[in-house]
Amino acid sequence: MIKNIALSREIILNESFPVDYNVRVEYPPGPNKGHYSTPVAMECAKIFKRSPNDIANEIVEKIKEVPEISEYFEKIEIANPGFINIFISTKVHIEMIQKFNQDSKSIYNLVKTKDHEKKIIFEFVSANPTGPLNIVSARAAAVGDAICRIIKICGYNIYREYYVNDYGNQVKLLGLSLVARYLQKKGHEASLPEEGYQGEYIKDVLEEILKKISLNSETDVKLLDKTVKTLDIVKNDDSQWKEKLGESFGTEAVEILRASHEKDLNAFGVYFDNFFSEKNLHDGGEVDKALKVLKKAQKVYEQDDATLFKSTDYGDEKDRVIVRSDGRPTYLLADIAYHKSKIDRGFTHIYDIWGPDHHGYIARLKGAMKAMGFPESDKEKKKEAFEVMIVQQVNMIEDGKPVVMSKRLGKFHTMTDLLEKIPADVVRYFFLMRSQSSHLDFDLDLAMNHSSKNPVYYIQYAHARICSIFREAKKDIDADIKISNLTSEQIKSSFREELLLMLWRFPEIVEQISINFEVQILSEYLYNMTSVFTRFYHEKENRILPLLETSPNEAEFLLKIIQITRQVIKEGLELLGISAPVKMEGLLKQQDEETI
RNA sequence: GCGCCAGUAGCUCAGCUGGAUAGAGCAACGGCCUUCUAAGCCGUCGGUCAGAGGUUCGAAUCUUCUCUGGCGCACCA
Numbered sequence: 001m002i003k004n005i006a007l008s009r010e011i012i013l014n015e016s017f018p019v020d021y022n023v024r025v026e027y028p029p030g031p032n033k034g035h036y037s038t039p040v041a042m043e044c045a046k047i048f049k050r051s052p053n054d055i056a057n058e059i060v061e062k063i064k065e066v067p068e069i070s071e072y073f074e075k076i077e078i079a080n081p082g083f084i085n086i087f088i089s090t091k092v093h094i095e096m097i098q099k100f101n102q103d104s105k106s107i108y109n110l111v112k113t114k115d116h117e118k119k120i121i122f123e124f125v126s127a128n129p130t131g132p133l134n135i136v137s138a139r140a141a142a143v144g145d146a147i148c149r150i151i152k153i154c155g156y157n158i159y160r161e162y163y164v165n166d167y168g169n170q171v172k173l174l175g176l177s178l179v180a181r182y183l184q185k186k187g188h189e190a191s192l193p194e195e196g197y198q199g200e201y202i203k204d205v206l207e208e209i210l211k212k213i214s215l216n217s218e219t220d221v222k223l224l225d226k227t228v229k230t231l232d233i234v235k236n237d238d239s240q241w242k243e244k245l246g247e248s249f250g251t252e253a254v255e256i257l258r259a260s261h262e263k264d265l266n267a268f269g270v271y272f273d274n275f276f277s278e279k280n281l282h283d284g285g286e287v288d289k290a291l292k293v294l295k296k297a298q299k300v301y302e303q304d305d306a307t308l309f310k311s312t313d314y315g316d317e318k319d320r321v322i323v324r325s326d327g328r329p330t331y332l333l334a335d336i337a338y339h340k341s342k343i344d345r346g347f348t349h350i351y352d353i354w355g356p357d358h359h360g361y362i363a364r365l366k367g368a369m370k371a372m373g374f375p376e377s378d379k380e381k382k383k384e385a386f387e388v389m390i391v392q393q394v395n396m397i398e399d400g401k402p403v404v405m406s407k408r409l410g411k412f413h414t415m416t417d418l419l420e421k422i423p424a425d426v427v428r429y430f431f432l433m434r435s436q437s438s439h440l441d442f443d444l445d446l447a448m449n450h451s452s453k454n455p456v457y458y459i460q461y462a463h464a465r466i467c468s469i470f471r472e473a474k475k476d477i478d479a480d481i482k483i484s485n486l487t488s489e490q491i492k493s494s495f496r497e498e499l500l501l502m503l504w505r506f507p508e509i510v511e512q513i514s515i516n517f518e519v520q521i522l523s524e525y526l527y528n529m530t531s532v533f534t535r536f537y538h539e540k541e542n543r544i545l546p547l548l549e550t551s552p553n554e555a556e557f558l559l560k561i562i563q564i565t566r567q568v569i570k571e572g573l574e575l576l577g578i579s580a581p582v583k584m585e586g587l588l589k590q591q592d593e594e595t596i
Numbered sequence: 597g598c599g600c601c602a603g604u605a606g607c608u609c610a611g612c613u614g615g616a617u618a619g620a621g622c623a624a625c626g627g628c629c630u631u632c633u634a635a636g637c638c639g640u641c642g643g644u645c646a647g648a649g650g651u652u653c654g655a656a657u658c659u660u661c662u663c664u665g666g667c668g669c670a671c672c673a
Contacts, residue, residue: 037615046652051653083615167673321671325671334673356601357667392601392602437601438602453621471632528620537636538637543632544632546632
């Protein structure tokens with residue numbers, strides 16, 4: 001609908017007001033101000049040096065002259081200081097109902113354009129494989145997954161990737177931490193390395209490695225086995241031996257942890273097309289290649305035996321070391337190589353979601369992308385072709401106090417902890433309720449104690465109610481209900497038009513999110529739409545079962561409305577990765593027990 | 597010191613690329629089950645949008661400064 005209005009306005013505008021202008025269409029604050037409105041006259045006032053009201057008048061007159069456009073508008077009003085308020089006609093409702101009647105894809109107004117040919121890669125979560133997934137990773141997973149689902153439903157190709165930092169110092173440290181735990185287990189004196197990983201999970205990982213050794217006889221495992229068996233005769237201060245064992249342990253542990261991340265994410269309903277290994281990047285010489293590209297672009301220089309990238313050329317506050325004085329590449333260079341691989345693999349749009357501790361990193365990586373010649377921006381959309389989003393931190397609040405999270409000290413709330421306490425549907429909704437770029441206080445007590453008042457249940461409840469009505473009416477929920485002779489009176493009364501208008505917004509909102517990635521708009525919308533539905537539901541005139549006897553025509557119409565409502569809730573929740581239950585009995589029982 | 601995110605109702609937060617009377621939920625108070633699920637609905641209470649200037653027809657939104665809070669500023673990843 002927005003598109004139709006904007007389009008019609010553009011036709012009109014181009015005639016009398018020849019200006020390249022993007023017409024905005026908004027939802028007005030109240031029903032007396034129209035169903036849709038546009039401030040375009042006010043925005044153009046300055047350009048043409050005329051009063052907004054004048055311009056608005058002229059536009060409205062022009063619209064009235066074009067019958068194929070004006071038949072969609074019941075009336076158009078001008079409100080001070082120059083808003084054009086549009087009231088849509090019954091014809092629009094009838095056409096929209098038919099549209100929703102077809103397969104669910106057709107509601108998104110999918111016209112394949114050249115824009116749909118772009119290849120998008122979306123990288124998110126990418127947690128270090130040195131410990132269990134934490135809450136921020138869970139948030140990133142929820143947000144990234146929802147954005148991917150929305151982009152996909154809008155007809156784009158999207159590839160989901162997870163970058164695994166299975167290389168470097170942290171892996172070594174992880175391995176040495178395991179060696180220390182192993183020695184302790186065998187009754188030797190051993191202390192964790194400085195900055196080592198202290199979490200309890202290290203012991204579980206160790207057990208799993210040892211189990212693997214006893215079950216498996218693959219070559220590298222064999223090597224490990226041999227090393228372990230000779231342990232007792234080796235002095236435990238033999239650092240060379242420790243290094244070697246640490247390396248094997250580290251490699252094994254990283255794979256175990258990575259696999260557990262994947263498992264946790266799958267349980268959360270999040271899937272990836274690929275897990276991209278940093279180690280392969282190093283082993284395959286890709287890191288050196290990236291360095292060569294930067295050198296060729298003349299964006300590197302040497303200083304004190306180290307190699308630096310001139311990120312200041314791209315607005316960074318200082319140049320960054322990419323090769324250390326001892327010749328080892330830094331994480332940044334590897335990351336540049338990783339992003340180079342994204343370009344090499346033919347992706348035209350590269351999006352990342354990073355954790356809050358990486359925001360200082362954006363400038364330098366964006367600089368590197370430019371240095372490698374990746375297009376700066378996509379002029380048609382407002383997003384750049386390479387965009388990094390930051391998911392801000394999550395503070396877990398328990399008993400009114402923030403819970404301290406630290407991976408190194410082993411005191412943290414993992415994603416698994418969270419999902420044990422709170423159902424995945426609720427966790428997802430909480431993470432998707434607010435914009436990812438702001439801090440989030442996650443009140444555990446509130447999430448658990450007030451779960452029955454939780455907005456996600458409210459939405460699911462509406463879905464269950466609709467399913468229940470169809471059960472009671474003995475109708476198939478997917479039945480093709482034909483509507484005939486719809487009158488304007490039928491639509492206008494008892495919150496019906498309010499609900500319909502709300503429903504027509506759904507594809508508009510989904511499309512909007514596919515461009516700006518602000519997922520919380522969808523959760524907000526679903527809640528508000530559900531609220532309008534519940535009001536509609538409670539109106540006596542909208543009670544369907546009695547009407548089936550007295551006025552089947554009316555009943556069919558109402559069934560059609562709730563059928564579409566159900567379709568929107570179901571698809572909307574699906575885009576957020578949340579289930580749409582047919583019944584809510586389980587929770588009802590729970591609540592009854594509480595009241596007894 | 598520099599940078600990022602923020603400061604909106606008692607609490608947690610929405611408020612879309614400036615637009616009309618600043619919105620939800622929770623909490624508090626008062627109504628509504630002979631009626632398709634009361635996990636609900638209706639109503640009441642509650643705000644100097646941290647503060648001060650600037651831009652303009654119009655600012656919670658953009659901009660500058662100040663104050664407050666959180667986080668980040670490695671030849672770690």
